[in-house]
Amino acid sequence: MVATFTPPRPLQNPHVQTILASLAPRKVAATIRASKLRKDSKEYILNCGNGIRLLGAISRNQKNSKGLVTLIHGWEGSIDSAYLLSAAGVLYEQGFNVFRLNLRDHGKSHHLNKALFNSTRLDEVVQAVAEIQRLFPHDHHFLTGFSLGGNFALRVGLRAASAALHLTKIATVSPLIDPVAATINLEEKHPVYHRYFVRKWKQSLRIKIQLYPDIDDQQTLLRLHSLTQMHDYFVPRHTDHPTTHAYLSAYKLSRQQLASLEIPTHIICSTDDPITAMPGGDLSTLSPIVDIEQVNFGGHCGFLQDFRLTSWADQRLVEIFQAATI
Template identity: 45%
Template sequence: MTSFHPPRLLRNAHLQSILASTRLRKLRIGPRARLLQQASREVLVECADGTRLVGEYAEAQGESKGLVILIHGWEGSSQSTYMLSAGSALYQAGYSVFRLNQRDHGPSHHLNRELFNSTRLSDVLGAIEWIQAEFPHETNYLAGFSLGGNFSLRVAANIEDRKISLDQVVAVCPVLNPVNTMEALDSGWWVYEKYFVRKWKRSLKTKLKHFPELGYEKDLLTLRSLREMNHFFVPRFTQFKDAPTYLLAYAIIGDALSNLQAPCHIIAAEDDPICGAEDLPNLAKHSNLTVESTAFGGHCGYVSNFKLDSWVDQRLLELFNPT
């Protein structure tokens, strides 16, 4: 097992968090990411309940080592730098890779009238069931980043009555307790909240172009923070009465992971400024759950050197192919 020990000058949590998604890093992974994208084709995912999602599938050249489904974080997409980086590393190592866009992420805003929210686990369960039926493989893996990691772990705890096979699940810096994550965004470094407010508003505006009857255009102009946006959208566009109730509904602390049906591995950084590691002791103890806690890494950073290589990419390869 490799451990994460970045050079001293790369140990700052904010630097790690930001570097991982910079244009410089996208340029660094450019050549191998282009290979992945050239091999990928866009796929419309049609879930049994009528939900439609979209993703990108790259079939392994030659005999596949297995199918890996990757799930991005909130307001990310199949084109996010970390998705392209991990996907291209796995593809080059001989895996088939499916990069799934969640509802209202990537080019999917027109596919479903109802807005995305983080409790829509049925979307992801239905998508994985469809993907595995459409692209059957002997071995199947799932990996998610940030909110995608949260979804991945909840999937593993809710597949008992589904035609889903998972040999290994990996969650990188998953959202553990959304109440604390939202508080960290609200009271932490302003750059993070501004980033998510801007991206969420852009996504909501795109949604309105396809479904203007949703009617929140004027209200969106007055909302300035994530807290304000949650207080407006949660009671109007989800089944929850208020934001705290909604946030707790997709927390994975307590007994939420007590029914894990597949081996799950969490990679979490102790210095994560968004999904703090303080909630790790509050996870259910389960034989299918292992937690790998690193001193550094920031939020989904894990930039291992000045070449901007990703330690997580290598770690995924080790976890999916331990021999």
């Protein structure tokens, strides 16, 4: 469905929304607004089986909590990314306990596992959600993710029954649906975002190789200048897939997969998102329990509604999860 969200005119440009969502002024504002969440935050290293460990942080100081929300950041983000910290802070203020989960090699977690992160490592995220539920039982468990984190959240939802996960509701913001199309889109149409992700990925890989020098040749990274070049080098060496296309296709979400979700799910996205690639056609007909809330503004993980850089999507997450507890 097309919902109503109309920010002030200077914030209607999708690139303004996308870039401001992660810039320092938004980070400062989100950090200040999330001061209570951060004060009550405690780090946890989750054991996810087979010696795999993921880092996260729990904030729980609600005597009558409405439930526990687990949040997953986007690619090369972290539990302290501005958009995630903003949403977590709002949810916490509104009576939800919050667990912010770092994916492997994100945030300050590069040292925890030797093998490199790749986006098909779903098992450990499923196990992390199961471990969160074991450690912090609540009547209601919610899962939300942003961009690639939204992709992970949706795939966790597809595995929920087989993994015996108790999820009341899933909600995602600007989820990555088609990694193949998104990569082509970045390289061909958006050089600024493309360079940003190349730079961020190289930074992460350098940290990893400094910690584990035998894992790969750090100098090779300096010679690669596009996501395709980096994937072509990385995929056959560090994933179970022979080619870049096979790897990116492995975590693409088809319409059939989305329609088969058995957990009530809400997808927040914008028609002007310059980064992700939503599937074509009428998304509102996917499934009775998959609600697509598609707005005309918001860019990628932005949805900034005013000049204080607060997010309309944050309040929508509160409303969505509150409604699920009634």
